[in-house]
Structure formats: structure tokens, C-alpha cells
Amino acid sequence: MGSLLGIVAAWGLGQAVNQIAADSFLKDLPGFDLMLFPIGSLATIVAVILVITFLAGTLPARRAAKLDPIDALRYE
Structure with missing residues (x-):
């Protein structure tokens, strides 16, 4: 259960970081993900x-x- 919660939390945090990065300093690189799992x-x-x-x-x-x-x- 802890592994599942950790994976979901890491995925959600990764998506948030990717979105913030795509809207700010990675806006010139569409499709580039900073965090992939x-x-x-x-x-x-x-x-x-x-x-x-x-x-x-x-x-x-x-x-x-x-x-x-x-x-x-x-x-x-």
C-alpha cells in the first residue's frame, strides 16, 4: 500500500513540476518532460x-x- 501511495504521490508531483516547467522556463521546448516515471x-x-x-x-x-x-x- 505504501508503494502504491508513493508512486501516486511521485507521479502527481512530477506532473505538477512538468506543468510549471512547461509554462515557464521550458516553454520553448514543447513535449519536453522534466520528470518521467x-x-x-x-x-x-x-x-x-x-x-x-x-x-x-x-x-x-x-x-x-x-x-x-x-x-x-x-x-x-
């Missing part, structure tokens, strides 16, 4: 983030599941 790059970034977060949650939980509950609760 290719779908392939976004999908790759989101996939990498999903893998990292999955491993960050799964690996410690898997290790904790193998422990004896009494040993895990004992603090020495």
Missing part, C-alpha cells in the same frame, strides 16, 4: 521492495517459530 522502473523498484520486506518479516519469524516457547520467554 517509466512503468518498468517503477515495477522493478516495487518488486525489490516487496522481496526485501517479505524477507525482513519472514526470516526472524521462522527462526522464532523453531524456538521452544519456554526457552524463548526465559531471560538470562
Whole structure:
């Protein structure tokens, strides 16, 4: 969900910056975009983030599941 919100926010900000730039200092260059967000790059970034977060949650939980509950609760 956070990745989706981040992508939408970045896209909206990019569109606003492109519009402001096109109306001011880039008015002589029609069709030139200052900020572009290719779908392939976004999908790759989101996939990498999903893998990292999955491993960050799964690996410690898997290790904790193998422990004896009494040993895990004992603090020495």
C-alpha cells in the first residue's frame, strides 16, 4: 500500500513540476518532460521492495517459530 501511495504521490508531483516547467522556463521546448516515471522502473523498484520486506518479516519469524516457547520467554 505504501508503494502504491508513493508512486501516486511521485507521479502527481512530477506532473505538477512538468506543468510549471512547461509554462515557464521550458516553454520553448514543447513535449519536453522534466520528470518521467517509466512503468518498468517503477515495477522493478516495487518488486525489490516487496522481496526485501517479505524477507525482513519472514526470516526472524521462522527462526522464532523453531524456538521452544519456554526457552524463548526465559531471560538470562
